[in-house]
Amino acid sequence: MDDLQNTSAKRTVLGKFRPLCVLLVMAALAIPAFAGTQLEDHLGAIVWPPYQDETVRLMREYLRIDTSNPPGNELAAAEFFHRLFDQAGIRNIIYPYAPGRANIYAVIKGDGTLRPLVLLNHMDVVQADARSWRLPPFSGEILNGEMYGRGAQDMKDEGLLQAMVMLIAARQHLPLKRDLIFLATSDEEVDGTGSAWMLENHPEAVRDAEFLITEGGSNLIIRGRGTIHAVGVGEKAPFWLRLTASGRGGHGSIPVADSAPDRLVKALARVVDWQTPIRLLPSVEQYFRVIAALEPGPRAAQFRDIRKALQDPAFAQSISRDEEYNFLLRDTVSLTVLHGSSQTNVIPDTAYAELDVRLLPGEDPQLFMGQLRSVLADDSIRITSANRFKPPNSSSTNTSLYRLIEQVVRQYNPQAIVAPALGGGYTESQMYRQLGTTCYGFNTLEVTPEVDASEHAANERVPVEQLRRGLRILYEVVARAVNQ
């Protein structure tokens, strides 16, 4: 509304004062160049070492706040951010929603030309058993250049860097064409009540956002091959199913033809032999094209044009056997739970199994159920849902933000490969995409597979140098993103 009013006001002025018209046109033409220079001047003027030192200091403080979930106690973390934002004069508000639990929202206003950018992070962490740690999990201690703490990777690192970006933007007076929003939530690791509460009670806080950056990206240093910067663009959705067979029970010494366990096992045999059809998503096609550069031999050419390569049944079979790639190409089914009798000499009257099904973005669960039923080929087996299904979704890579991420990452590491990633598990991006927001999992820290494996495990840690370097990359991405 405001934009339209401004435009018509300008037209009236131009109509009445012709000479002024030329001046205004000249000024309008000069604006983009001026804004560009202003941004370059802004970026060039930042003295990084003090901000990097502050990042390391604050990260240690943040790791010392125990937000193990359950119970979470994220209010303490929200208060930590609240103090930092208040000191920098950034408008912020804590939303407590349950005892000890809260979200915090902060905003730096832009001129409104473009829709907002949201930096989203969760403050809770999974629990830690101190006995298996080298250093206490809530110490923030540094050993051999690595900072230890539960949440060092998931995701207090990214949350703290996002907060630092806000602080630097405010202190250095970053010019902004869009609002820059920081949202830290509770309970991502267990029930996702923080984001759910926010979207239900204060949707206006993020409703209009064009872009959102959160967890789900990973940058693995692969020895001898380079670094793959995986930008999370979508996730598969867990669609858990329970299959229950019923029949006549009895004594194990007198076999029952067609008992519940027998029928279940026969049907399951058909399910485990079933290969679901390949469905190639555009982002997965792009992923293969990008990582082709790392492949030796004929695979390089096959990955570069995976759509064509998949038409060859031999190639389709060989890639389907590769665990690393198979799940990207199809809905998958893993048989995980089997339950019959609890006694060897008792034939039970029911037996059940559970399947961990993961559906690709865009998949229709009812359609999948239909296919599964025909594979089971036994109508007496009852299929029930074993989780709360949330429809999978994804974001396009054809955006200015995705291209900007590619450009800035390569500027800091010319050998880096930036690839769109489809995640096998759920992230909260699923909730925010439903608002029409493009959501990316983007992380700026490069880590070795050993450090990466410490996420959710003992000795979770992050290289201090990567925190310092990651701050600059994230700041540059955000500063440019709020101006384009």
Ligand SMILES: [Zn+2]
């Ligand atoms: Zn996380």
